[in-house]
Structure formats: C-alpha cells, structure tokens
Amino acid sequence: MDTFLHQLLSGLANGGIYASIGLALVMIFQATHHINFAQGEQAMFSAYIALTLIQAGVPYWAAFLIALAFAFIAGVAIERVVVRQFDNAPVLAVVVVFLGMLFIINSLAGWLFTYNVQAFPSPFPVGLGSKFLSAHEIGMIGVTLVTLAVVYAFFRFTPLGLAMRAAAQNPEASRLVGIRVGWMLALGWGLAGAIGAVAAIMAAPIVYIEPNMMAGILLYGFAAALLGGINNPWGAAVGGFIVGVAENLAGAYVVGTELKLSVALVIIIVVLVTKPAGLFGRTVVTRV
Amino acid sequence: MSALLELKGVNAAYGQSQVIYDLNLSVADGGITALLGANGAGKTTTLRTICNMRVRCSGTITFAGKKIDGLQTEDIVRRGIAHVPDGRGTFVHLTVEENLVLGAYSRRDRAAVAQDMERVFGYFPRLRERIAQQAGTLSGGEQQMLAIARALMLRPRLLLLDEPSFGLAPLIVQEIFRILNRINTEDGVSMLLVEQNANLALSLAHDVYLLETGRVVLNGPAAQVRNDDSARRAYLGY
Ligand SMILES: Nc1ncnc2c1ncn2[C@@H]1O[C@H](COP(=O)(O)OP(=O)(O)OP(=O)(O)O)[C@@H](O)[C@H]1O
Numbered sequence: 194m195d196t197f198l199h200q201l202l203s204g205l206a207n208g209g210i211y212a213s214i215g216l217a218l219v220m221i222f223q224a225t226h227h228i229n230f231a232q233g234e235q236a237m238f239s240a241y242i243a244l245t246l247i248q249a250g251v252p253y254w255a256a257f258l259i260a261l262a263f264a265f266i267a268g269v270a271i272e273r274v275v276v277r278q279f280d281n282a283p284v285l286a287v288v289v290v291f292l293g294m295l296f297i298i299n300s301l302a303g304w305l306f307t308y309n310v311q312a313f314p315s316p317f318p319v320g321l322g323s324k325f326l327s328a329h330e331i332g333m334i335g336v337t338l339v340t341l342a343v344v345y346a347f348f349r350f351t352p353l354g355l356a357m358r359a360a361a362q363n364p365e366a367s368r369l370v371g372i373r374v375g376w377m378l379a380l381g382w383g384l385a386g387a388i389g390a391v392a393a394i395m396a397a398p399i400v401y402i403e404p405n406m407m408a409g410i411l412l413y414g415f416a417a418a419l420l421g422g423i424n425n426p427w428g429a430a431v432g433g434f435i436v437g438v439a440e441n442l443a444g445a446y447v448v449g450t451e452l453k454l455s456v457a458l459v460i461i462i463v464v465l466v467t468k469p470a471g472l473f474g475r476t477v478v479t480r481v
Numbered sequence: 482m483s484a485l486l487e488l489k490g491v492n493a494a495y496g497q498s499q500v501i502y503d504l505n506l507s508v509a510d511g512g513i514t515a516l517l518g519a520n521g522a523g524k525t526t527t528l529r530t531i532c533n534m535r536v537r538c539s540g541t542i543t544f545a546g547k548k549i550d551g552l553q554t555e556d557i558v559r560r561g562i563a564h565v566p567d568g569r570g571t572f573v574h575l576t577v578e579e580n581l582v583l584g585a586y587s588r589r590d591r592a593a594v595a596q597d598m599e600r601v602f603g604y605f606p607r608l609r610e611r612i613a614q615q616a617g618t619l620s621g622g623e624q625q626m627l628a629i630a631r632a633l634m635l636r637p638r639l640l641l642l643d644e645p646s647f648g649l650a651p652l653i654v655q656e657i658f659r660i661l662n663r664i665n666t667e668d669g670v671s672m673l674l675v676e677q678n679a680n681l682a683l684s685l686a687h688d689v690y691l692l693e694t695g696r697v698v699l700n701g702p703a704a705q706v707r708n709d710d711s712a713r714r715a716y717l718g719y
C-alpha cells in the first residue's frame with residue numbers, strides 16, 4: 194500500500210511538469226494551430242540560464258525569476274523574428290521550422306554548456322520531505338500549482354488576458370476592436386516560454402540537466418495536451434496529472450521503468466484513435 | 482455639412498482581381514450614408530478597404546481630415562471607426578459581457594466605459610438579460626444586437642454596418658433600425674450602412690450610393706432617390 198501511495202503521489206509530482214508543458218503547447222496551438230516542437234528545448238535552455246546564474250552565486254529564487262524573464266523574452270523574440278514569417282506558410286513548412294529550432298537550440302546548448310549530464314540544485318529544504326514524497330517533489334507540486342493558478346487568473350481576470358484569448362479565437366474581430374493581434378501572439382509565446390521554463394527548472398533536479406533532458410518530457414506534455422483536449426488549456430493541465438500518475442503506476446506495476454516512455458506513446462495513439470477531441474475537448478457551440 | 486469620411490479615386494483588389502474602380506464616396510459628419518448594390522457589387526469590399534482588412538487598395542481615404550489609408554486595421558479602429566462586419570464578427574466563445582468589454586479595449590477612460598455599458602443596455606435590454614451567456618448561443622437577432630453594441634463600446638465617430646438586416650425577421654429588423662436611428666440622432670454617430678434591402682436603407686439614410694460591379698452608378702440625397710420613380714425602378718427594382 195505504501196509503495197502504491199508513493200507511486201501515485203510521485204506521479205502527481207511529475208504530472209505537474211507534464212501539465213505545465215502541455216499548457217504551454219496548447220496555448221500556442223490555440224493561437225497558431227501548430228505544435229511548437231521546440232517548446233522543450235526553449236525550456237531546457239532557460240534552465241541552463243538558471244544553472245549558470247546559480248553557479249555564479251546568484252540566489253536560487255533570483256536566478257529562477259531571471260531565467261523566467263529570459264524565457265519570456267526569448268519566446269516573444271522567437272515569435273516576432275521567426276514564427277511570424279511563416280504566417281501563411283503550409284503546415285509542413287512550419288513543422289520543419291519548429292523542428293529546425295529544436296535542433297538549433299539543442300546544439301547551441303550543447304556548444305555553450307556541453308553535453309555533460311550535470312546535477313541541478315533544488316531550493317526546497319530536505320526537512321519538507323515525507324514518507325511518500327521527497328522534499329523536491331512536494332515543492333515541485335506547490336510551484337506547479339501556483340504557476341497554473343497565476344496563469345489561470347491572468348487569462349480569466351485581466352483585460353490583457355481577455356484580449357489574448359480573443360486574439361487567439363478570432364484575429365479579425367480582434368483587430369476590429371483595436372487589439373494588436375501580432376503582439377498578443379508574441380505575448381502568448383513569451384508566456385508559454387516562461388511556463389515551460391518553470392517546468393524545466395523543476396524537473397532538472399530529478400532528471401538532471403543536459404541538452405536532451407526535455408525529449409521525454411515533451412512527449413509526455415504532448416500526451417497531456419492531447420488527453421485533456423488540444424483546444425482546452427485547463428484540460429491539458431488536468432491531462433498532465435493523469436499522464437504523470439499513469440506513467441508511474443504503469444512503470445511500477447505493468448511495463449517496468451525501462452518501457453515507461455512508451456506509456457506516453459500509447460496514450461497519444463489511444464486518444465487520437467478513440468477520442469481526438471480529448472477528455473475535456475471543448476465542443477464548439479455556435480448557432481448559424 | 483463637412484465630410485467625416487472621404488474616399489477619393491479608390492481602387493481595391495483581392496490579389497490580381499480588381500473589385501472596386503475609381504470610387505469617390507463620402508459620409509457627412511453626423512450623417513447616414515447608405516451603400517446599396519446587388520450581390521457581388523463590392524459593398525463589403527468597400528468597408529474592408531476602409532479598415533484595411535486584407536484588401537489591396539490605391540487612392541486616398543481620409544477620416545476627420547486625416548489620411549488613414551495604409552494604416553493598420555487596429556489603428557484605424559482606434560481613431561474611432563467601428564466596423565460591424567458581415568457575419569457579425571462576435572467572439573462566439575466569450576460571454577456577452579466579455580464581448581462588450583473587448584469593444585472598449587482600446588479606451589482608457591474606465592468610468593465612461595462603465596457608463597457606455599449602461600447606455601448600450603438601454604438600447605438593447607435583451608443583452609443585459611443574457612450578460613453571462615456565451616455569444617455563440619445567442620439568437621441571430623441578439624447576435625446582431627451584440628455586434629452593434631460592441632461597436633458602440635468603442636464610442637466611435639463612425640459606424641460601418643454590413644447588412645445588419647441579414648437573415649433577421651422583419652420585426653427584429655425594424656427594432657434594430659429604430660435603434661440605429663436613435664444612435665445617430667442621440668449620440669451623433671455617423672454611419673455608412675451597407676444594405677440589400679434598399680427600401681429599408683433609404684428610410685434611414687440621408688445620402689445614397691449605388692454600386693454596380695465596383696462602380697458608382699447613382700448617388701444623391703436619399704429623399705431625392707426615394708421620390709425618383711425612374712431611378713428607383715431602374716436601379717433598385719421596386
Ligand atoms: N477574399 C476574396 N478574394 C477574392 N475575391 C473576393 C474576395 N472577397 C470578395 N471577392 C469578390 O469581390 C467581389 C465583391 O464582393 P463583395 O463581398 O464586396 O460584394 P458585396 O457587394 O458585399 O456582395 P453581397 O451583397 O453578396 O455581400 C465579388 O465578385 C467577390 O467574388
């Protein structure tokens with residue numbers, strides 16, 4: 194029973210990471226109808242920024258916030274400089290661009306920070322830990338929940354958040370009320386970048402940091418997004434926790450840890466085949 | 482009266498196909514101008530050209546004495562031109578209230594925005610009853626009301642209306658046109674009104690333009706066109 198509880202709770206902790214990545218993917222998908230394959234690499238690079246600062250003696254939470262700011266600005270810049278050039282490009286061209294960014298950021302990180310696997314500090318005091326969860330896992334759940342709550346409040350309660358939702362849903366009507374749609378898209382990219390950075394920095398103490406650290410996590414994030422509903426950000430967040438738990442339980446009792454990653458693939462395939470709209474996929478209500 | 486909006490020698494095209502030819506058109510400050518014409522004449526294109534919505538155009542467009550051609554749609558809107566597009570262009574996933582809040586997005590005068598919200602509810606009491614409802618679930622007439630209400634939230638000087646009567650029952654159409662008349666007389670909002678229903682448009686408008694395949698073939702005061710039987714029969718078919 195104890196091992197089961199442990200697997201369950203630690204699955205929830207990992208699930209928070211997948212939830213964040215899934216949310217970032219869905220935010221960009223809603224606005225652009227594309228999957229940002231470079232989301233994980235952007236996050237990994239931001240985690241390296243945090244690590245570099247921490248190693249230079251900057252206090253952990255200051256480094257954390259600076260890395261988030263970096264991730265935000267990088268996200269905005271990527272949209273303004275790269276993505277917007279491909280506004281009307283065919284889907285395949287955009288996929289290639291995103292994959293290209295993935296490899297460029299990955300190589301850049303390898304070149305700047307080497308491919309060596311490094312340890313990453315956790316800010317949470319060991320005393321926080323319990324029988325079922327390590328201190329870092331507990332802290333990670335807390336940070337994830339705070340992040341999700343802040344993002345939710347931003348979109349739900351601020352005029353800017355409302356304008357960003359409007360711009361993603363109906364760009365033409367948004368321009369007609371004076372919303373600068375291009376900037377809203379860029380802000381969305383910035384926000385997604387920052388959310389991804391939180392996920393990578395929280396994951397790094399567990400998976401260690403190296404340029405390929407996000408490959409598996411991105412796959413789980415994608416599974417979370419699909420499971421929750423690719424057009425519903427909060428569905429993606431819930432999907433993340435479900436995927437995290439499923440991964441851990443399957444790893445412990447079904448397929449074994451070596452094959453854990455295949456759980457993500459199975460979830461992706463099952464969702465695509467049986468329920469492409471996902472568990473919480475919004476059915477569009479419109480009257481004509 | 483001086484012209485609030487003026488188009489001079491405007492040509493407009495989608496890609497290579499030209500749709501509007503050498504258009505001269507003006508809307509008087511405080512006036513209502515109707516733009517009539519058959520399907521495909523270029524009425525919608527004219528409105529889209531004014532707001533620079535994915536139309537290629539040449540010629541000059543001035544609004545309140547300033548050149549606006551070449552500006553981004555957002556900036557044209559921010560100068561006080563509210564466009565109620567065909568198909569209404571409401572945010573179907575958002576609530577009635579959120580739609581109205583977005584209408585005032587570019588304004589910073591919060592207190593006045595709250596007042597304007599009350600005023601549009603005065604015009605359209607049904608919207609107040611449906612304030613929390615998702616816009617996509619409103620009836621066609623309610624959606625048209627919401628589209629107009631949202632445009633008013635900009636506190637515009639000029640309202641561009643693309644077939645506000647489209648697909649609505651006669652009673653609702655009458656109600657909406659009565660309200661448009663009030664908006665014009667009480668709030669001094671000028672209008673450029675695109676309509677298929679010539680009779681209806683002539684009853685509201687002060688000036689009329691008739692488009693045929695992208696060219697103006699008739700222009701004059703509405704009263705004159707209304708009383709000119711031969712012009713009416715030749716061009717408007719009634
Ligand atoms: N996006 C577009 N690309 C190419 N041609 C277009 C486009 N939109 C409209 N057209 C063409 O331009 C012409 C004028 O269209 P427009 O929509 O302005 O007509 P309209 O007067 O508004 O007609 P209706 O009364 O049917 O709404 C038509 O021949 C139409 O086929």
Ligand SMILES: [Mg+2]
Pocket residue numbers: 524525526567643
């Ligand atoms: Mg039209």
